[in-house]
Amino acid sequence: MTIPTMANIKGFIFDLDGTLVTSQLDFNYLRGVLQCPPEQDILRFISALSTQEQTRANKVVEDYELQDAHNGVWIEGAEQLIRTLTQRQLPVAIVTRNSKQATALKLANNQLFFDLILTREDAPPKPDPSALLHIAQRWKIPVTELAYVGDYLYDIQAAKNAGMLAYLYAPDTQPDYAQQADWIFSRFADLNALVSPD
Known part of the structure; x- marks a missing residue:
């Protein structure tokens, strides 16, 4: 190279x-909270959920991101x-x-x-x-x-x-x-x- x-x-x-x-985002932790299979892309996993489940999951992700953002x-x-x-x-x-x-x-x-x-x-x-x-x-x-x-x-x-x-x-x-x-x-x-x- x-x-x-x-x-x-x-x-x-x-x-x-x-x-x-x-x-400091821990994506393995987030997968556990969302019950997303290991190694699966979280956003892709959420996009396959029902509308109601997507709303809940997106709120979980956004709250976690905002918490991390305050420390960046x-x-x-x-x-x-x-x-x-x-x-x-x-x-x-x-x-x-x-x-x-x-x-x-x-x-x-x-x-x-x-x-x-x-x-x-x-x-x-x-x-x-x-x-x-x-x-x-x-x-x-x-x-x-x-x-x-x-x-x-x-x-x-x-x-x-x-x-x-x-x-x-x-x-x-x-x-x-x-x-x-x-x-x-x-x-x-x-x-x-x-x-x-x-």
Whole structure:
């Protein structure tokens, strides 16, 4: 895996939880509360429930997300990277599986950094590429000139499904799916150095 060049990248899209801001969400705990089978995608599980059950399950998920959102802070180096991209006039967006309300809480006074913020209320959740493709269309930038940055398999899959570059943030150990990404980095300082080489 070679170190990427920034020359052909005209915009960046980011995941939120675990990528730009901290998160303590325990999805195994949430599956237990919802009686969702192990390893099954929670949002997909909820979408197959009856309307009444969906309402209850979505309330459980949103309450849990909001509780976590109150404690979210910038991951080290992430805010500086976003500021650098903004200064270089590169468009920046967020695509998250989080709810709109929890996303707003996590970003607090920092939403002005981002040209677009799409949550699960705005588009089908990742790994569906719809949100990423919508942003590319809004920006009028070819998908091959955009990078999606995330910390999980769904982020890589969404980027690949959209035809974008997939950058994986892996601060600790590299997961077994890491090699599916176009580039892996463990510190935002590394990505910031590529964006701002001087």
